[in-house]
Amino acid sequence: MAFNDDIRTIFQQELDGIRTAGIFKEERIICAPQNADIEVEFPAGAERQRVINMCANNYLGLSSHPDVVEAARKGLDSRGYGMSSVRFICGTQDIHKELENKLTTFLGTEDTILFPSCMDANAGVFEAILNEQDVMISDRLVHASIVDGMRLCKAQQDTFKHSDMGHLEEKLQLHAAARVKLIITDGSFSMDGDLAKLDQIVTLAEKYQAMVFVDDSHASGFIGKTGRGTHEHCGVVGKIDIITTTLGKALGGASGGCVSGRRELVEMCRQKARPYLFSNTIPPVVVSGANAVLDIIAKTTERRDKLEMNTAFWRKGLTEAGLIIKEGETPIVPVMLFNAKLSQDFAKELYQEGIYAVGFFFPVVAKGQARIRTQLSAAHDQHHLDKALAAFTKVGAKFGILHKTKQQIIEQFGM
Amino acid sequence: MSELKNAILDYVKKEYLEEDDDREVGFDTPLISGGIVDSFSMVSLKRFLETKYKIQIPDAKASPEAFDSVDNIVKLLQEFNIQ
Numbered sequence: 392m393a394f395n396d397d398i399r400t401i402f403q404q405e406l407d408g409i410r411t412a413g414i415f416k417e418e419r420i421i422c423a424p425q426n427a428d429i430e431v432e433f434p435a436g437a438e439r440q441r442v443i444n445m446c447a448n449n450y451l452g453l454s455s456h457p458d459v460v461e462a463a464r465k466g467l468d469s470r471g472y473g474m475s476s477v478r479f480i481c482g483t484q485d486i487h488k489e490l491e492n493k494l495t496t497f498l499g500t501e502d503t504i505l506f507p508s509c510m511d512a513n514a515g516v517f518e519a520i521l522n523e524q525d526v527m528i529s530d531r532l533v534h535a536s537i538v539d540g541m542r543l544c545k546a547q548q549d550t551f552k553h554s555d556m557g558h559l560e561e562k563l564q565l566h567a568a569a570r571v572k573l574i575i576t577d578g579s580f581s582m583d584g585d586l587a588k589l590d591q592i593v594t595l596a597e598k599y600q601a602m603v604f605v606d607d608s609h610a611s612g613f614i615g616k617t618g619r620g621t622h623e624h625c626g627v628v629g630k631i632d633i634i635t636t637t638l639g640k641a642l643g644g645a646s647g648g649c650v651s652g653r654r655e656l657v658e659m660c661r662q663k664a665r666p667y668l669f670s671n672t673i674p675p676v677v678v679s680g681a682n683a684v685l686d687i688i689a690k691t692t693e694r695r696d697k698l699e700m701n702t703a704f705w706r707k708g709l710t711e712a713g714l715i716i717k718e719g720e721t722p723i724v725p726v727m728l729f730n731a732k733l734s735q736d737f738a739k740e741l742y743q744e745g746i747y748a749v750g751f752f753f754p755v756v757a758k759g760q761a762r763i764r765t766q767l768s769a770a771h772d773q774h775h776l777d778k779a780l781a782a783f784t785k786v787g788a789k790f791g792i793l794h795k796t797k798q799q800i801i802e803q804f805g806m
Numbered sequence: 807m808s809e810l811k812n813a814i815l816d817y818v819k820k821e822y823l824e825e826d827d828d829r830e831v832g833f834d835t836p837l838i839s840g841g842i843v844d845s846f847s848m849v850s851l852k853r854f855l856e857t858k859y860k861i862q863i864p865d866a867k868a869s870p871e872a873f874d875s876v877d878n879i880v881k882l883l884q885e886f887n888i889q
Contacts, residue, residue, distance in 0.1 A: 529846065541846065548846040552824060565853060754841075 413731065414754070419747070424455035425644060427770040431747060442747040443775050445765045447644075450613050450722055451684075451694045452770030454644035458687060459680045463645075466679020474672045478505075479661075482672030490678050493685040494649055498611070498636070499619060499628040502657040505678075507670050509608050509637035509648030510536040515664030516604075516635060516650050517544035521573065526566040529575035530554065530587070534606055537575060546573075553580075556591050563599040571602060578607035578621030578634075579614060582756050582764065584723030586614070589625035602632040608648075609723060612641030613695040618688055632656065638677070643684040647673040694769040698722055701767045704776055712784040713793035715800075722767035726783065727760070729797060730804035734761035737786055744782035759806040810889065814876050817854050822847065833876040848873055855879070861886045 409415045420432040422439055429444045453459055466486065476482035487505060494503040506512040513536040517527060525546040529537065532553045541548055549566065551559040559574065566572055574596055576587045589605065596603045607620040615623025618641075622631045633656055638647035650660050660667060688694070702722045709716050715727040728734045734750030741748055741763070752761035765779075787793045792800050811833055819831055822842050829842070837843040843851065852868050855861070863882070872882045883889075 531844070531847070538846070547849060549849050550844070550847045562850070565850070758841075 413735075414752075425449055426455050427452070427768060427772070427775050429747065433742070440742075440745070442742065442745050443771075443779055444768075445746055445748040445779055447766060447768060448609070448640035449644050449768045449770060450641035450698055450766070451618075451688065452698075452768045453641070453684050453687065453694070454770075456684075456687070459643055459683050462683030463676045463680035466682075467676045470675035470679065472676065473674055476672060477669065478667060478672045484675060484678070486675060486678045486682060487672065490682050490685070491649070493682060493689075494636075494651055497619060497685055497689065498634055498651045499622070500631075500634060500651040501654040503649050503651040504657050504660050504664075504667065505673055506648045506650065506664070506666055507673060508639065508646055509606070509635055510539075511666035511670065512635040512648040512650045512664075513537045513540040513606060514543060515540065515666040516633065516656075516660055517541055517546065517573075518665070519663040520633075520656050520659045521546035521571060523547070524570035525573065526569040526571075527573050527575055528559065528562045528566065528601075530577065532580050532583070533575060533577050534581060534608070537577075537606060541575070546571075554585070554588055556588060556595065559592070560595055560599075563595060563601055567599070572599065573602045573604055573633075575604045576606075577609070578605045579609040579721050579723065581609050581723065582725065582751065583717050584719045584721040584725060584764075585717070586610075586621055586624060586719070586721065589621055589627050589631070593625075593627045593630045603630070604633040604635070605631050606635045608635070608637040608640055609721070611636040612684075612688055613698050614721065617692055618695040638673075638681045638684075642688075643677075643681050645677045645680055647677055647681060698767060698769040701769070701771050701776060704773075705765070705767055705780070708776070708780045709783060712780065712787065713795070714783060714787050715797060717762075724765045724767065725762040726765060727762050727797070728792070728804075729759055729761055729801050730806065731761045733790065733792075733800075733804045734763055737763055737790065740786040740789065741782055744785060746779050746782045759801070810883065811876055811880055813858070814855075814879055818843070818851070818876065821850055821854070835876075836874055837876075838870045838874045843873070845870065851879075855883065859883065859886065859888050861888070 421429050422432055423430040425447055427444055430439045430441050432439050470484055470486060474482040491503040491505055517540045521544055523545045527541050527546050528549045530553055531550045549562050551562050574592055579586050592603055610620045612618050614621050622628050633652040635650050650657060706724055717725045728737055731752035734752050738748055738750040748763050748765050750763050851873060852863055856863055872878055
């Protein structure tokens with residue numbers, strides 16, 4: 392047996408190191424469908440507790456919507472459970488093409504290709520379309536999956552300071568000689584909840600003949616007047632060359648992702664993207680549910696409008712209560728606590744008050760930027776938000792941080 | 807020598823620190839292992855040195871260790887007779 396005691400010790404010590412560093416992740420067991428109210432078992436074996444969920448990516452509240460569940464069930468009956476194939480051998484059904492077409496229409500692009508996840512889309516897209524003559528210039532706060540995708544690609548890599556258009560322009564000038572320059576950004580940044588300046592990015596891209604890539608996973612379905620995403624919000628629909636997004640957040644929350652954009656680039660992915668070529672097709676039940684989601688949000692903006700109202704209420708409420716939040720307009724609302732331990736203690740106290748939210752700290756966010764990230768949902772009703780706001784206020788008062796400045800909180804708790 | 811060190815340090819601060827970043831960066835501050843410069847951003851530093859000092863740094867020499875502090879970068883540049 393190769394996994395002897397010596398080898399086991401290596402990994403035990405590595406895990407101990409993660410525990411000592413205070414970054415050991417533990418799963419909370421949810422014993423209910425995803426929704427605003429959930430039943431949680433935490434820690435494992437503890438008595439189940441009913442809490443309000445303030446940390447799901449269930450922005451439109453469609454994860455357990457009856458119409459989506461029903462569509463998924465019908466898909467299961469009519470197209471089966473699995474396909475036992477990658478897409479290009481015998482894993483493409485009529486419903487997969489239907490979903491790709493619906494996403495193309497919804498996002499306002501030329502074509503779309505599905506991937507098992509947006510993580511896979513980001514892992515595969517750069518390598519499929521770029522080579523060593525090209526350069527990728529990314530915002531420094533892009534999602535980890537983009538970082539991984541860039542690592543797999545032979546093109547040169549460079550970065551610009553977060554949302555700093557002057558710095559981006561310098562980089563476009565620096566790499567003027569590259570065959571293809573690709574500007575890479577998230578649409579909505581998942582930790583801060585701010586939006587990319589896509590209008591300015593597109594202007595720069597046109598000035599320097601660069602292409603634009605946007606990961607809109609935290610925007611598709613609800614950002615923009617009709618929920619098309621950050622490009623709609625910034626008035627640049629049709630001008631983004633590559634959009635990647637997920638079906639695992641607002642768009643039903645199950646799984647799956649896509650690359651959507653210029654026809655030739657999508658076709659390059661169909662020919663060359665390794666996560667598309669070498670992993671299984673999205674199962675029919677998920678595709679059927681996602682098709683229903685696209686139908687629902689194409690018909691009405693009711694859910695994104697409710698989310699917008701919930702977001703406005705929540706941002707105003709937290710600010711008036713005296714907590715420090717990251718300014719913005721998205722349903723990602725970070726409550727800034729700066730100190731890592733405080734973010735963990737605050738989350739524990741919230742849980743005791745029946746509110747489920749998670750504290751984030753270094754290395755997920757920069758040192759001294761610890762926070763509780765709250766996320767709104769159209770599944771939240773007013774009573775959920777009232778209760779959650781009362782809990783945040785109570786816990787904030789308990790720690791003595793209401794109406795305190797960043798400096799005062801740091802003085803009290805340290806960085 | 808101090809002119810060289812200061813020029814590199816100034817570039818590092820301007821290129822890699824955000825406006826509200828009040829971290830102290832000196833000649834021996836770990837840049838890559840200290841999380842100030844990530845591996846992607848290293849390319850701008852390499853490009854800056856190559857353009858300013860009119861040299862070509864082979865990829866094999868442009869290791870994260872060689873770029874991990876201003877002091878290390880100066881040592882690397884000495885190999886190209888830049889003082």
